[in-house]
Amino acid sequence: MRFRTVTSPHILGETSVGRIMRRVLYAMVPGIAALVWFFGWGVLVNLSLASGIALLAEAAILAVRNKPLALYLNDYSAVVTAWLLAVALPPLAPWWLTVIGVLAAIVVAKHLYGGLGYNPFNPAMIGYVVLLISFPREMSTWPIPHGIDQAHAMTLWETLQAVFSGVQPARFAPDALTGATPLDVLRTQLGLGLTVTEVRNSPVFGIVAGSGWEWAALGFLAGGLWLVYTKAAAWQIPAGMLGTLAVISTIFYGIDPQRYAPPWFHLWSGAAIFGAFFIATDPVTASTTPRGRLIYGAGIGLLVYLIRGFGGYPDGVAFAVLLMNIAAPTIDLYTRPRVFGAHRE
Structure with missing residues (x-):
């Protein structure tokens, strides 16, 4: 039969x-x-x-x-x-x-x-x-x-x-x-010689970031975590991006808290959270390997801070994502997981 x-x-x-x-x-x-x-x-x-x-x-x-x-x-x-x-x-x-x-x-x-x-x-x-x-x-x-x-x-x-x-x-x-946006206000006022404390007294700032912006970021965080929970987005990319942004902003904030904004300001301002969960996680243009996603996200977080702090634009999420889109194929090439059963010399 x-x-x-x-x-x-x-x-x-x-x-x-x-x-x-x-x-x-x-x-x-x-x-x-x-x-x-x-x-x-x-x-x-x-x-x-x-x-x-x-x-x-x-x-x-x-x-x-x-x-x-x-x-x-x-x-x-x-x-x-x-x-x-x-x-x-x-x-x-x-x-x-x-x-x-x-x-x-x-x-x-x-x-x-x-x-x-x-x-x-x-x-x-x-x-x-x-x-x-x-x-x-x-x-x-x-x-x-x-x-x-x-x-x-x-x-x-x-x-x-x-x-x-x-x-x-x-x-x-x-x-x-x-x-102007809070990030633009901060960048402009710091360039005029004011301290972070003096700039934060502006009415455009709220509890931890820009008034209104921080609540929008909280909403996108809730939605982004749901995407990760349902496996519609890889957790490594937002973890790598936000983690790196937090670490490097903490380092500079520790060096001079009156010249550099605190890490919580960077995390809750602009498109940081929105970009981490909804833009950087694009399955077509992002890295696809587990380690590669962490590296890819970390690269975006690093570039965001560099552009915000030392570049010509107040927020750098878009530029950072596009630059790391270029690097994604190379990152995947060198972070491919070992194939089960394959023998390495």
Whole structure:
């Protein structure tokens, strides 16, 4: 009697690209909710506009490449890229800024390299860096958090007018809506000779970092830990990145606490936590070996601190991730785990 045989795998898992991407979107919700609460409707406007443009661009390129639309649009990768970029943009950024960034991410950084799985660089960070280098003024101005002054909260209609027409509400003074980020304030004021203690007295700072920013970071931390728990993200990368950032900032803080910010400020400011769990863990562009992920994350943490402390930009997560994207293949080459049963001379 002959029995029917089949090839492995005999146990099929439930993991798919679409399922993982949806988990990433769900995990971003707590942090996004905090951003909306403190920075207004512009966060949701950016998310909606970026998602729509990303799906249109994805569909257009897939049609040109003769790829099935339903299959690739349902993997949610374009939406994840759009959300990652939209969260990093100032909530009152003009509409054309979002459009340019999304097109650079989807068309150039993703599809010109062959699409999902073939892109060597994180698409969202490519879009962000293109905007940061090309339009530094528009990218460096954020709304004043509502936690500082609730009177600065804009309605949805006022936000739409500001984003799509550039017209600010007449009831606000020109400089009453927006200002520099905490990282930018710290960098600028330290350059003018002030101490960290004097700079921290500014109303833009909260308990451990920037007012509003620290709560958004807490939301992204909760979502990021859930991603690690569900194995949608590798724990080694955020551990390596945040651990290295904490260690090196502690060293410099110990050398001169009035010249260098404390480690908790660096961990809770800017895109450190968001980048560690949602950007650096991109499975396509990050390192894939266990030891390699730790090295990859550590490299990002080191570069973030160097750019923040000694570079020309207040936050360096995007540049650090892209630089380590270049190094990822080499890191994987030299950190490959030993194959079971293989003999080494």
